[in-house]
Amino acid sequence: xxxxxxxxxxxxxxxxxxxxxxxxxxxxxxxxxxxxxxxxxxxxxxxxxxxxxxxxxxxxxxxxxxxxxxxxxxxxxxxxxxxxxxxxxxxxxxxxxxxxxxxxxxxxxxxxxxxxxxxxxxxxxxxxxxxxxxxxxxxxxxxxxxxxxxxxxxxxxxxxxxxxxxxxxxxxxxxxxxxxxxxxxxxxxxxxxxxxxxxxxxxxxxxxxxxxxxxxxxxxxxxxxxxxxxxxxxxxxxxxxxxxxxxxxxxxxxxxxxxxxxxxxxxxxxxxxxxxxxxxxxxxxxxxxxxxxxxxxxxxxxxxxxxxxxxxxxxxxxxxx
Numbered sequence: 001x002x003x004x005x006x007x008x009x010x011x012x013x014x015x016x017x018x019x020x021x022x023x024x025x026x027x028x029x030x031x032x033x034x035x036x037x038x039x040x041x042x043x044x045x046x047x048x049x050x051x052x053x054x055x056x057x058x059x060x061x062x063x064x065x066x067x068x069x070x071x072x073x074x075x076x077x078x079x080x081x082x083x084x085x086x087x088x089x090x091x092x093x094x095x096x097x098x099x100x101x102x103x104x105x106x107x108x109x110x111x112x113x114x115x116x117x118x119x120x121x122x123x124x125x126x127x128x129x130x131x132x133x134x135x136x137x138x139x140x141x142x143x144x145x146x147x148x149x150x151x152x153x154x155x156x157x158x159x160x161x162x163x164x165x166x167x168x169x170x171x172x173x174x175x176x177x178x179x180x181x182x183x184x185x186x187x188x189x190x191x192x193x194x195x196x197x198x199x200x201x202x203x204x205x206x207x208x209x210x211x212x213x214x215x216x217x218x219x220x221x222x223x224x225x226x227x228x229x230x231x232x233x234x235x236x237x238x239x240x241x242x243x244x245x246x247x248x249x250x251x252x253x254x255x256x257x258x259x260x261x262x263x264x265x266x267x268x269x270x271x272x273x274x275x276x277x278x279x280x281x282x283x284x285x286x287x288x289x290x291x292x293x294x295x296x297x298x299x300x301x302x303x304x305x306x307x308x309x310x311x312x313x314x315x316x317x318x319x320x321x
Contacts (some may be wrong), residue, residue, distance in 0.1 A: 038167050038187065038203050039241055043132050048165040049207050049241035052248060054134050055106045056165065060208060061250050063302035064097035067158050068105030072142060076111060079149060083109060086153045089195040090160040094204055096303050098159035107163055108135055109153075111142035129156045129163065136163050150194040154186045160196040161186060165207045205307060210249045210299040211235050212311040215278075218295055218318030225289055227254050227317050228280035229297045231273035234311035247274045249299040254281050255314045259292045263314050270297065289320035 042051040052060070059065045067087070073079055080100070087098035098107075112120070121128035121139050126146075130137045138156045140149065157163030169187040170178045177190030183199040184191070196204075214236070216229040229252060237244040252270040255263040266288075270281035283295075296314035 037241060038169060039165050039207060040131065040162065040167050046243075047241055049243045050247075052207075053132050053136075053165070055131075055136050055163065056208065058106055059096060059159075059164075060248055060301035060303045064099055065107060065159050065163070066099050066101045066105040067107040067109060068101050068103050070108065070110045072111040073109045073140065076142060078147070079109075079111075082148065082150045083153050083158065086150050086160075086195060087158045090154070090158065093196045093198075093201050094160060094164075095307060096159045096164070096204075096208070106136060107158055108137045109140065110137060111140050114141070114143045117141050117143075127152050127156050131157075131162050138163075151186065151192065154194050154196065155189070160200060160204065164204045166200060166203055205304070206239050206241055208248050208301070209239075209304050209307045209309070210246055210301060211239060211309050212315040213246060213297060213299060216297050216315045216317035218320075220285060220321055223285050224282040225285050225295070225320060226280045226282050227270065227295045227297060228278055229270070229273070229299075229315065229317065230278050231275045234315065239310040245274045246272070246299050248301055249274065250301040251299075252279070252281070253298045253300055253305075254283075255296045255298060256288070257294050257296070258290065263296060266295075272299070285320070291320065293320045294318070295320075 039047045042048050044051040091097045117139055126144055127140045155161050166187050169181055169185045170189055178188045179190040181188035181191055184197045185199045186193045186196050211233040213229040214232040214234045219226050231246045232244050233246055249272040254266045254268050254270055256266055257263045271279045273279035296316045298314050
């Protein structure tokens with residue numbers, strides 16, 4: 001399968017060293033000598049923080065990503081095992097799971113013929129990825145006969161790397177590796193780093209982890225208490241690559257607390273909302289209101305709901321009258 005050429009494609013380069021061949025990666029569609037920002041552009045404008053890719057959106061709605069192999073990639077010695085190793089390590093660092101499925105994965109790992117590979121990724125590449133489509137396709141150059149593809153897989157990404165929005169961290173004008181990247185990252189090349197680092201984790205968290213809303217309040221009407229909140233981030237985008245909208249939320253957990261007690265989840269969610277709009281969740285006053293009880297909200301998604309939010313645990317909305 002050949003990708004739509006309109007879709008953003010990143011690619012890998014091969015750099016020779018005395019120790020052997022190291023994989024580097026490039027992105028032809030982004031600024032050269034790319035170091036900052038460390039997130040990919042979006043074909044819709046801005047970055048993937050402004051517009052999540054379809055696979056990222058699927059991940060935050062479902063809670064994990066899936067991946068599968070075409071026949072040649074599946075048959076390559078130890079390739080599936082190495083992919084699973086990267087997926088497990090990435091899940092441990094980032095908190096997002098990647099599951100292999102027999103077919104129809106969100107991410108498809110392929111090893112086309114060499115002529116097909118060169119046509120898609122160009123002759124200097126070791127791997128490339130089509131990241132903006134309903135299915136992410138990663139192409140690996142089987143002719144290189146690598147015995148260990150883990151740094152390549154981790155860079156192109158399953159639950160990390162380009163697949164989760166990371167950009168290059170090396171000189172992609174002259175295709176020069178930063179062999180000792182500072183901070184350490186799987187997104188450089190020649191470093192031998194196979195798994196996502198704390199830097200990589202934080203880049204991805206700032207794409208996929210929500211924040212508290214900037215506004216929340218309660219009001220009572222006809223025997224109902226309405227816990228209301230908006231779709232803008234409390235941090236004004238500081239920890240979301242300047243994107244102010246809560247555009248990575250799939251649900252809003254409603255909390256309550258009584259005098260002298262901490263926050264407890266009500267067991268209910270409100271709908272997600274993004275931008276200047278407001279949404280709310282109603283509670284029967286008779287069942288839920290006692291003097292001094294407060295209600296608050298916490299935006300979440302299915303994938304990374306357990307990650308701390310930069311503006312706090314819960315946004316106070318209001319108190320029962």
